[in-house]
Amino acid sequence: MVDRSKGLIDEILQIPECDIFICLFWKRFGTSLKIGDIGKTGTEHEFDDALKAWRAKGTPEIMMYFKEQAFIPTESDLDQYSKVLSLKKNFPVEGLYWKFQDEQDFESKIRLHLTQVVQKLAAMLN
Secondary structure, eight states: OOOHHHHHHHHHHOGGGOSEEEEEESSOOOOBOSSSSTTOBHHHHHHHHHHHHHHHHSOSEEEEEEEOOOOOOOHHHHHHHHHHHHHHHTOOTTOOEEEESSHHHHHHHHHHHHHHHHHHHHHHHO
16 A cells, blocks of 8 residues: 555656755654655655665755754654754765755855756756
8 A cells, every 4th residue: 555645746746857856954854654655754755765866867956954043842843853853963975955044044045056056957958
């Protein structure tokens, strides 16, 4: 039996065929999949698909951002936030990620990074 939501997302997003994969984290990691990738969240499944495609063919460009703003966690936040910290700590050695403090910081970083990626993709077309 297959998790229909995962299958539908895979079919619609087609992450291995994307040019850019952007992922943002702060204090939540996501909801676990019902069936299939037991223990994984949808976000983790999507990231794994993007990383697998990148390792095989060099795309998509993976852009990961972690918000570094303090918050007062609730009990339910603790489990989610520990998964975010674990991902950051165990991030693949080939990859880069960026930290941001607030929306303005994120906006300036992603604007710069997207411009660089679009320029790189445009150069590949010429």
